[in-house]
Amino acid sequence: MPTMLSLLGQGTTGKSRTTSIFTLLPSLPADRVGWPLPAVEVDYPEGLDRFKHFARFLLEGKVVKRLSAYSCCLLSSPVTMLKTWSKLQPRTESLLQALVSENADKLDTLQLAWEKNPKYLLAEYCQWVPEVIHEEIAKMWPPVH
Numbered sequence: 001m002p003t004m005l006s007l008l009g010q011g012t013t014g015k016s017r018t019t020s021i022f023t024l025l026p027s028l029p030a031d032r033v034g035w036p037l038p039a040v041e042v043d044y045p046e047g048l049d050r051f052k053h054f055a056r057f058l059l060e061g062k063v064v065k066r067l068s069a070y071s072c073c074l075l076s077s078p079v080t081m082l083k084t085w086s087k088l089q090p091r092t093e094s095l096l097q098a099l100v101s102e103n104a105d106k107l108d109t110l111q112l113a114w115e116k117n118p119k120y121l122l123a124e125y126c127q128w129v130p131e132v133i134h135e136e137i138a139k140m141w142p143p144v145h
Contacts, residue, residue, distance in 0.1 A: 046105075048096075049082075054105045055095050056081045059128060063107055066143040067125075074128050091127035098124045114142040 059078035061068025102113040
């Protein structure tokens with residue numbers, strides 16, 4: 001099971017490169033195997049935590065660069081998505097449920113969801129920013145062009 005900090009990275013899955021969630025597995029001490037083994041980067045395990053981490057990176061602007069302009073004015077810290085009490089915040093549950101409903105846990109699946117529905121995640125994202133910028137965000141949505 002992953003024990004190091006999860007991070008967003010560029011990985012290769014099959015034939016295409018994709019932005020996905022990764023975690024670092026620590027190396028084993030040399031005395032356990034006889035030689036040092038380096039840390040390895042592996043896909044973060046499937047499950048709800050994967051969506052929570054993806055939501056955090058999305059809010060931070062690390063998945064879609066155009067959203068990074070709004071990361072400074074979020075109403076809650078993106079790390080809220082990972083907190084045990086996050087279910088108490090309607091905005092965290094709303095974003096999480098929307099991501100799960102489209103199985104959007106990486107950029108490729110997020111872009112497919114936007115192709116099907118250009119307004120996908122707009123309402124959920126707007127819950128994270130002040131109302132005065134909702135119209136500005138709606139005009140540029142989806143944030144990938």
